[in-house]
Amino acid sequence: MPTAPLAPSLEEEVAPDTAAFYRRALRLLVDADIPFLVGGAFAHACFTGIRRSTKDLDLFIRREDYERVAALARAEGWEAELTYPHWLAKVYAGADFIDLIFNSGNGLTPVNESWFRDNPEADVLGVPVRIANAEDGLLSKAFIMERERYDGADVAHLIQANAEHLDWPGLLKRFSANWRVLLAHLTLFGYIYPGERHRVPQWLMDELTARLAAESAQPPAADPHVCAGTLLSREQYLHDVEQLGYVDGRLTPVSTMTEDDVARWTEAIPARQLDPALPVAPSGGLAA
Template sequence: MDAAISILRTAENPEPEVEAFYREVLDLLNESGVPFLVGGAYAFNRYTGITRHTRDLDIFIRRTDFEPISEALRREGHEAVLTFPHWLGKIHLDDVYIDLIFSSGNGVAEVDDIWFEHAVDANVHGVNVKICPAEEMIWSKAFIMERERFDGADIIHLIHARGERLDWQRLLHRFGPHWRVLLSHLVLFGFAYPAARHRVPAAVMDELTERLRMETSSASPEHSICLGTLLSREQYLKDIEQEGLQDGRVTPLGNMTPEDTAIWTQAIEANKKH
């Protein structure tokens, strides 16, 4: 486990009132006793040294802890809104906000006990906290392949910075049946950094390419399924809505309900306007 580290900030420090807002919420969360992790740009900076301009703060929590956290914040005058019931809530201060994240937009990367078991100590805006493990960051970012956002470069930078210290067996377990997504990023890593290919263990590449070989030589699934919706909530809607393919996000294939996907789809246009 890494030792505690110094204060994490973005390249351009937030305005004093924004930093005070972040610090107050982090202090309140510590006082509540409910476990939480800091992720996003702060954790990414911790692992890679890459600084990002950001006007939000990502807090990762268990879904069962959303209500206790909301109550603790409400007592101090902060309202937490459950924006998307399957993965995200928000705390607003004018145009600045804090995300309360308990899964991923596709419902795959649910925050569970393992996130906390492998968290790293840090200090964010003068508050002692824990940040998300690099492995879980890779897992949750790996599926983000929208037209307007692709987190592949983040994953490549995380592997470049942490590859020799990553728990590769945990990563393989995290991706489970979605191992092709992990393999795609590992192939791109070797392309981006040819001289650093050794940072991905040969045994991992051998295992995944053997899985690919075996799957390629086997019969295709009988059911018409589209797993592309796990990568983009918009770009595969035609396959679901017009072609009649089964949505890989929805139970029993995935972790989302039809209601979850409907809300998530309706928000596409609203996001574009902002």
């Protein structure tokens, strides 16, 4: 499959000391032959040309490689912590840090071998590295719909800059049972860029709208009282699970999260840290 040309990355947007830390970390991982992929603002700049300052460097790794990465970091005198065991670790050099991502915050997209296929290559801060595929980047951004952060514009820009190069069948497969989220973003893309709706394959829109029509024609769902909104926002649907008795979508088989993961991730919400008296979401989910 052809790939879009990669735009320059973010050398000018990173402070020199921070860039030196990132550069050293990237070279250590390359030399140690530990699989990783650059994501976040660096990858987004490569795929879209949108340059913006970033507070960190996002690296996608497999969970089973974390201990090796942590050992390398500690040998350099840096700190390494498994911040949220279900999806995120961090490496610190003073105030600077690197995010090591091995799942999504909602537990839907664990990083596995499929992420490391046919990745584009780019120089990031002068280090030749592999970049997370645009499809995986789009998938990870599609579910970020917090009150304080919504990545829908990033999704639209990824499509606008790469529509002819995206693996659309692979993207549909990645979304799997969450195809309504993909349809929502594609519908918004057609609204945002009305003159470019044709760049999304017609077969894909036909497939998704046919699924929607078929599902809408079915009798009321016999599914349990589930709120999947928590897969989109860890905070904005807590009322549904805490007060209205909905089953948390993160505790259904679509997610890898456990009750402890949900509780810890909920406690990390900034508003909860400011007011510890706020309730933590009650446990309860569906058996796999």
